[in-house]
Each structure stands twice: as C-alpha cells, then as structure tokens.
Amino acid sequence: MSIALIVGGSDDLARRMSGAIGHPTVALGAEAVVADGASLLRGLDPATLPEAIVFTDEVPLARALSMADEVRAVRPDIDMVLIATAERDVMRDAMRAGIRDVAASIEEPVLLAGLRDRLDARSGGARLAAMTPMPQPPIDFTSRTVVVVSPKGGVGKTSVSSNLAVALAKQSPMEVVLLDLDLQFGDLSTVLDLEPIHTLADAFGAAARDNLLLKTYLTVHPTGFYVLCGADSPAANDKVGGEQVVQLIRQLQDQFRYVLIDTAAGLDDATLAALECADDVVLMSTMDVACLRGVRKEIELLTELSLLPDSRHVVLNFADKQTGLRVKDVEAMLGMPVDFVLPRAKEVPASANRGVPLLASAKSGPFVKTVKALSKRIDDRARASEEKRGHRRMEVA
Ligand SMILES: Nc1ncnc2c1ncn2[C@@H]1O[C@H](COP(=O)(O)OP(=O)(O)O)[C@@H](O)[C@H]1O
Ligand SMILES: [Mg+2]
Numbered sequence: 001m002s003i004a005l006i007v008g009g010s011d012d013l014a015r016r017m018s019g020a021i022g023h024p025t026v027a028l029g030a031e032a033v034v035a036d037g038a039s040l041l042r043g044l045d046p047a048t049l050p051e052a053i054v055f056t057d058e059v060p061l062a063r064a065l066s067m068a069d070e071v072r073a074v075r076p077d078i079d080m081v082l083i084a085t086a087e088r089d090v091m092r093d094a095m096r097a098g099i100r101d102v103a104a105s106i107e108e109p110v111l112l113a114g115l116r117d118r119l120d121a122r123s124g125g126a127r128l129a130a131m132t133p134m135p136q137p138p139i140d141f142t143s144r145t146v147v148v149v150s151p152k153g154g155v156g157k158t159s160v161s162s163n164l165a166v167a168l169a170k171q172s173p174m175e176v177v178l179l180d181l182d183l184q185f186g187d188l189s190t191v192l193d194l195e196p197i198h199t200l201a202d203a204f205g206a207a208a209r210d211n212l213l214l215k216t217y218l219t220v221h222p223t224g225f226y227v228l229c230g231a232d233s234p235a236a237n238d239k240v241g242g243e244q245v246v247q248l249i250r251q252l253q254d255q256f257r258y259v260l261i262d263t264a265a266g267l268d269d270a271t272l273a274a275l276e277c278a279d280d281v282v283l284m285s286t287m288d289v290a291c292l293r294g295v296r297k298e299i300e301l302l303t304e305l306s307l308l309p310d311s312r313h314v315v316l317n318f319a320d321k322q323t324g325l326r327v328k329d330v331e332a333m334l335g336m337p338v339d340f341v342l343p344r345a346k347e348v349p350a351s352a353n354r355g356v357p358l359l360a361s362a363k364s365g366p367f368v369k370t371v372k373a374l375s376k377r378i379d380d381r382a383r384a385s386e387e388k389r390g391h392r393r394m395e396v397a
Contacts, residue, residue, distance in 0.1 A: 002051040002119040007033055007040065007067065008058035009106070017054075017106065021116040023123070026050070030058040033067065040067045046074040051122055052115055054081045055099075056106060061090065065097045072098030079118055081111065086174045088224050101215065110254055141175075142389055143253035144382040146260045147274045150284040151294030153265035156317035157284050158182070159348055160371065161262035162191050164282075166359040167375030168258050169225035175257035176225040177218060181245070181274055182264040183237040186230025193355025194219050196229040201236040203228055204244050214251055223360050226256070245273035253277070257382070267298065275307040279385070280378055282313045285334075287323040292333045299334065311381050313374060317342045339377070340370050 006014055006027040014027035033040055041049075053071060055064035061084060068080050080099045083106050084090050094102050103111040148161045165178040180186035180200065189196055198217035218226040231237055252259045261278075263271040275281065285295045295314075302308040316330060319341045327338050345367045351358040362368050 002123045004052040004054065004115070004119065005050040006054045006056060006106070007064070008056035009054075013056075013106070017112070020112045021119060023052075023116070023119045030056070033059060034063055039070070041070055041074065049075050049078060052079040052081070052119055054083065054106060054115075056083045065093055065099075068094070068097035068099050079115065081115065088174055088220065088222075091174060092220065095216075141257050142382070142386045143256060144258050144279045144378070144385070145249060145253060145274075145277050146258065146280040146282065146378055147263060147271070147278040148261065148282040148284060149263050149267075149271060149275070149298070150291075151266055151298050152286070152291050155265075155284045155286050155291060156315075156342065156348075157265075158187055158191060158262050159352065160282065160284060160315060160317070160342075160374075161260055162188060162352075163357045163359045163367075163371045164375055164378075165221070165225050165227075165260050166223050166357045167372050168260065168379065169221075169223055171375070171379055172257050173224040174226070177228060177252050177256045177259055178221075178225060179228045179249070179252065179259060179261045180230035181261050181270045182230060183240060183268075183270050184234040184264065186262070186264075188227060188262055189219075189229040191352040191355065192221055192227060192357065194221065194227060194229060196227070199229050199231040199236070201231040203248055204237065204240050214248075215255065223357070228252075240270065242269040242273035242276075245270045246276055249274060249277040258378075267301070272305075272307065275302065275309075278307075278309045280311040280313065280381065281309055282315055282374070284315050284317055285330075286318045287316060287320070287325050287330065289325075289333075292330060296334055299336065311378075312336070313339045313377065315340045315342060315374065318344045320344055340374050342367055342370050 002023045004017065004021065004023055004025040006017060006025060008030035009027040011027055014025040018025035049071065055068065064082055071078055071080060076098060082094050082099045082102045084102055085104060086102050091102055101111060101114065148157045150157055161178060165176055169176045178188065180188040196219040203214055203217045218228055221227055249259060261274045263274060283295055285291050299308065314334065314336060316327065316338050320343065327341060331337055343366045345365065347358055347362065347365065348367055351361060359368055359371060
C-alpha cells in the first residue's frame, strides 16, 4: 500500500479519498502550512514522505507551488496533484513545480482513477481491502471530437485546424487539444512555432496508457490550447495502427472538451480511426473539379462505411471567381451544401511562415471571420448535445 497526503483538507475528506483510491490517506489542515515560516518538510526525513501529495485549493496557490517545488527538490518521484482552475499560467507554473496533474476538484473521477492506478503500480497492486466508491459528481462536459479531412494535400487542412484551435480555445481555454495525425509529414509544430519535447511517437508508446502521463506529452500553445505534435521523422510512426489511434483519441476525450484532429491527405488508417471517434467532420475542398470529385468519392465511401458523423461542415478554400465555378455548381457536384467559403488570403501563408496563427494576430478579415463562424457552429452543436445529456458547462467571461 502507498500513502497519500492531502495538504489543505479535513480528516473527513481524507477518509473519503482513501475510500476512492484504495490507499491510506492523511490530511493536513491548510492552517498548518500557510502560517508565516511554516514548512511542509521541516523536521521530516524526505524518505518518509508519502507517495502522493494533493494540494487543495484551500492552500493559496503560490504557497502550494512553492511547497511542491521544495518537495520536488528532495523527492522528484512523489506524485503531486494540484486542485485549481486549469488556467494556462497555473498549468505552466504547476508543471514547473513538478506537479503532475491539475484538476478543478478533488472529486474528479479521472483524477482519482489516475492517482489510484499510479499508487497501485507503486505498491505492486496492494490496496486497502474495503473500497467504498466516493460519491461522484456528474461529469460536467461531453467531449467533442472534430476531424479535418480532405482527399488532397495543400487544400488548407492544417491552416484551418490550427486556426480553429485558437478560436475554440477562446471559448474553452485549456480544454482543447489539437492532434497532428498527419503521421508522416505533420507540420503543426512548424505553423504554430512550437518546439515540442515530446511527440506523437511518445504518446503511442506503452507508457502513455496512463491518461495523466499523456498530458505531460502535450505542448501548450500560448493562446491556451494543447498540441500533440507530430514526430520529427516521417518513419517514427510507421507501425502505428488504427487501434492505437482510437485508443489515443479516447484518452484525450477523457480529458478535453475538444479533441481537434488535423489529418494527412486521403483516407489512411489513422484518418479512418479518427473518423471512427468523430462527432464533427470538416470536409475541405478547393474549387477545382479534381478535388471536388475526390471529396464526393470520399463522402460516398465514408457513408458506405458509416464513418461520416451527422455533424458535417463543408469548407471551400481558395475560393475565387476565376475558377469558373460557382458555389451552386460545387454544391451540385458534392451533393451537399457548402457551409463556409474561405477566400484566398495572402495573410494565411504569411502567418504560417511566422508561426503565428492568423486568428491569434488579426481581429478581422474574411478568413478570420469565417473560421470564427465555423468554430461557433461547432461550439453550438457541442452545447446542444451537452444540454441533451443534461450537462451544464461553466461560462467563460
Ligand atoms: N485561404 C488561403 N489563402 C491563401 N493561402 C492559403 C489559404 N489556405 C491555406 N493556404 C496556404 O496553402 C498552403 C497549404 O495549406 P495547408 O493548410 O498546409 O494545407 P493541407 O494541410 O491541406 O496540406 C499553405 O502554404 C497555406 O498557408
Ligand atoms: Mg497539412
């Protein structure tokens, strides 16, 4: 058995948590650690520290972070968790202080399950005999998975998915993860100017089965969303199969309100797996007959395979009159309405070259307006489906 410590909690809370995680839990009242000059470690032998420490929101954030930092310095192996609102700055500071996970509530099922599993692993499976489940609050969100696809390359999938992530994150900060499923030539890290420490290749590794460990493989974008970047080498994910992709997406769905997925051209195994998990699909096309025919075939095939979710958004990119086609012609060719038309805009490649998504730097313009409208439509559908399931969501001011 392992021991967990709650810093900033009552004995009653410790008893309930012990029931939920199956490991003895002790609590230290917040007053014990917030007093001037108080130290969590003073007089303690670091070797006797508990295996897990939860800092609750009864402890002022700065104090919790400095204690975590002290603990990390002597026992980096201790599993530390912070209860706080998951704002970008908080997440960043928490990770720097060696905190493994941040959750809004100590009763969050994912948090408790993660802690339980990790403590189980440390203690070789030994647990308290009587496990009484903690009363669980209703999960307050439904995760929505949005997949951006097209039969062709160079049609704007990466441009749209990266900018859509910025738009969705405005509404749901730190609740969006953007996944680069263009397994060979994914370029999200380039267009977002990120230098990831970990990539998809790590996430597909065995260790990543742990939800919380997976979170440490994500890179935070300064506008408030997470990115799981592609690997540097086109061969790194050679052996990745559809099942692994599905498992990874399911893990991300446990933790994020929006799982947004950029894909490679066409329908490879990874894209089909993503579509299996999708609630929304963004179908991208340019205004040329070859691409439109490809999209039509893709729609037909996906319908046959029952892989086309009901919520679809057809986006026509590089739209201009010189193509000789009108939107009406396009709709006739596709057999479905066009929902959004994106004009050719020189700011799009310019912003990608700078590594700053256009939505992060420009407030207006047709591209920005249209991606915002797409984001609103996706968000509206997510809300409608949450309401149907009786979930309420917190509003962002
Ligand atoms: N509406 C647009 N106007 C101008 N350039 C665009 C537009 N959409 C995409 N681009 C540019 O076209 C190229 C291909 O876009 P990208 O998003 O990488 O396509 P994909 O991911 O489908 O291969 C990039 O250089 C991108 O900056
Ligand atoms: Mg791309």
